[in-house]
Amino acid sequence: MPALVNYGDDEFYSGASFYKSAMDLGRLYSVVSHMDAYGPPCKRARISTSFLFGSSESEQEKQPSIDVLPDECLFEILRRVPGGKERSSCACVSMRWLMLLSSIRRAEECNSQTVARDGGMTYPARNNDETVSCDENDDVESNDYLTRSLEGKKATDVRLAAIAVGTSSRGGLGKLLIRGSNCVRGVTNLGLSAIARGCPSLKVLLLWNVPLLGDEGLIEVAKECTFLEKLDLCHCPSISNKGLIAIAENCPNLTALSIESCSKISNEGLQAIGKFCTKLRTVSIKDCPLVGDHGVSSLVSSASSILTKVKLQALKITDFTLAVIGHYGKAITNLVLNGLQHVNEKGFWVMGNAQGLQKLISLTITSCRGMTDVSLGAIAKGCASLKQMFLHNCCFVSDNGLISFAEAVGSLESLQLEECNRVTLEGIVGAISNCGTKFKALSLVKCMGLKDMALRMLAFSPCCSLRSLSIRNCPGFGSASLAMVGKLCPQLQHVCLSELYRITDAGLLPLLESCKAGLVKVNLSGCLSLTDEVISALARLHGASLECLNLDGCRKITDASLVAIAKNCLFLYDLGVSKCAVTDFGMAVLSRAEQLNLQVLSLSSCPGISTKSLPCLKKLGRTLVGLNIQNCSSISSSAVELLVENLWRCYILS
Secondary structure, three states, X not given: OOOOOXXXXXXXXXXXXXXXXXXXXXXXXXXXXXXXXXXXXXXXXXXXXXXXXXXXXXXXXXXXXHHHOOHHHHHHHHOOOXXXXXXXXXXXXXXXXXXXXXXXXXXXXXXXXXXXXEOOEEEEOOOOOOOOOOOOOOOEEEOOEEEEEEEHHHOOHHHHHHHHHHXXXXXXXXXXXXXXXXXXXXXXXXXXXXXXXXXOOOOEEEEEOOOOOOHHHHHHXXXXXXXXXXXXXXXXXXXXXXXXXXXXXXXXXXXXXXXEOOOEOOHHHHHHHHHHOOOOOEEEEEOOOOOOHHXXXXXXXXXXXXXXXXXXXXXXXXXXXXXXXXXXXXXXXXXXXXXXXXXXXXXXXXXXXXXXXXXXXXXXXXXXXXXXXXXXXXXXXXXXXXXXXXXXXXOEOOHHHHHHHHHHOOOOOEEEEEOXXXXXXXXXXHHHHHOOOOOOEEEEEXXXXXXXXXXXXXXXXXXXXXXXXXXXXXXXXXXXXXHHHHHOOOOOOEEEEEOOOOOOHHHHHHHHHHOOOOOOEEEOOOOOOOOHHHHHHHHHHHOOOOOEEEOOOOOOXXXXXXXXXXXXXXXXXXXXXXXXXXXXXXXXXXXXXOOOOOOEEEOOOOOOOOHHHHHHHHHHOOOOOEEEOOOOOOOOHHHHHHHHHHOOOOEEEO
16 A cells, blocks of 8 residues: 555654744644644634744744844955956945945955865955945046046045945056035045055146045045155135145155145145155145245255246235245246236345246236336346246236346247236337247237227348237227238238237238148137138138138128139138128038038028028038037027937037
């Protein structure tokens, strides 16, 4: 009988209880005791599953869990996680795990020393180079190191902790930019400390508008990120000298420092930077009310041998600091002085006559009352290598100072004057004729002292080295002035005459005729009085060299100018005729010009351009990469959609 019946299991049962615990057996006995042993019960007993097979609530609470471990034990476990991918996975478990992982320093990790033993054989622990960031995986390679940027509401401690954990196995970040901060959970010392511990190879750190970040986070960066090369602090009101001194003492490789609107940083912090950062090359300090002469002068004098770029803006420094710069700035090549209201003429005079700025190449002076004709003359004598000069809102500089400066600086290549209202046409013409053979570019912006007048040409000699002339937003500059300047510049290649309402054909034509080298780039935007006659002359005289032409806002320009351009311009690739009186006929002429290879075409606010120009624009679109047809009311929306579909390689503004 046993051989004929298959019981389903050939194993011999030893007779032991089916229930592993006395509690389970007791539950079964309690159920059976309420049932009839000789027949089925009249009513099924209501017994819950948890009652039969589960555990009580007290037992569930006593189940073992890793969450009951204190932070110290969990820290020891997590620092032994072998690879970057595994660490990132652990960081995704909970906020607690993420913060614990971000608190582990690189030196405290055990994955490089741990080995796994199996059957007497020893295997090295995995060193997984692949990193899966538990934050957004959008790392950018820049200058051979990882770069991350957090802006606005994305800038939180949690994201910084995730970045630190996710990039640690790849060497950590090389550059971190934080612009702004989350208004609810902003960046604090906790987040920056996580970056410091996880990214000891950090080289560039930019902190802009981070009000909750204080000295503790910066001190942690100083201790861990000793390879830091560039530090930029902007609107960080909680950072003081304490954090800056820690950077100075622990980051000897610092080469660039920028501080703006940090109200707690004073002279003491800058003195420490000058003392310990022997490789510092670039310094920019702006709007720090506690910074004065002692801090800046100590910094400049300490780093005099290698400091090349200095920018001082809106500081309470006096003539003393400029004297120190003039004496100790032997390596300075770029100097920017902006809004120094406490510096007088004496300070600039001493800076120039100290003869220490022999390597200065570029000098920018903005809104400094101490810059006068005397100051300008002293700078010209003391800066023998000066090539670029930019004067902005220097209201005491006049024609005499400008002419003397041009005569004394033989190496000058570029001169830009903006809002220098005492300079007149005589000073400009005198500077052009007296500059050396290296003078290449002249720019005049919003100089209200320029009036339209005719001067005797016998007293001035032409400047054959000048290649670029830019005159913008000078309402008094007219045709007579332009004709005179044009005759003094026979080798011009780049001309920008923007928003000059008094310029007419009679003033521009002498300039076009005197340019022998051939104009390459011409900007005449906003010159309302120019007509087709002078544009036709421009195309005829310089069509063989002209590459860029901007006629935006020249309302008297019509299709006749486009006909001349299509006929004479061989290499034109950028054309702007926005707000001009051009029509569909002009577009048809341009499209038939086989030699034209336009890449950028601007037709914004041209009511004469309609849907009829669609075939012409398609033909021009073979070479176009940029097309502006904004506010062209005569072009239908369906035509625009069709144009976008056909010119898929071209970026279209509509």
